[in-house]
Amino acid sequence: MDDLSVQVPLSCPTCGCTEFSEVSGQDQDSADERRFICAHCGVAISRDQLTEANSASIDATIQDMGDDIISALSKDLKKALKRKGWKVK
Numbered sequence: 282m283d284d285l286s287v288q289v290p291l292s293c294p295t296c297g298c299t300e301f302s303e304v305s306g307q308d309q310d311s312a313d314e315r316r317f318i319c320a321h322c323g324v325a326i327s328r329d330q331l332t333e334a335n336s337a338s339i340d341a342t343i344q345d346m347g348d349d350i351i352s353a354l355s356k357d358l359k360k361a362l363k364r365k366g367w368k369v370k
């Protein structure tokens with residue numbers, strides 16, 4: 282249910298790359314603090330930050346388009362993300 286991996290279509294807030302590798306190990310006590318490394322620019326980002334960065338870009342896209350169809354599509358996208366356990370506004 283909580284299987285986030287490289288195929289999740291979220292993009293790096295720094296460079297826009299959509300490939301990430303998950304960092305594991307280092308801090309066993311904080312499983313919630315999973316971190317991902319961007320495959321392109323190497324930035325390390327937490328799951329929360331990644332979610333936040335991408336929900337912001339989703340919202341920005343909606344505002345940009347200002348279109349009912351886009352917003353309907355985005356609702357579906359958010360629903361899909363929520364099913365994956367992402368916090369989306």
Ligand SMILES: [Zn+2]
Binds near residue numbers: 293295320
């Ligand atoms: Zn990047």
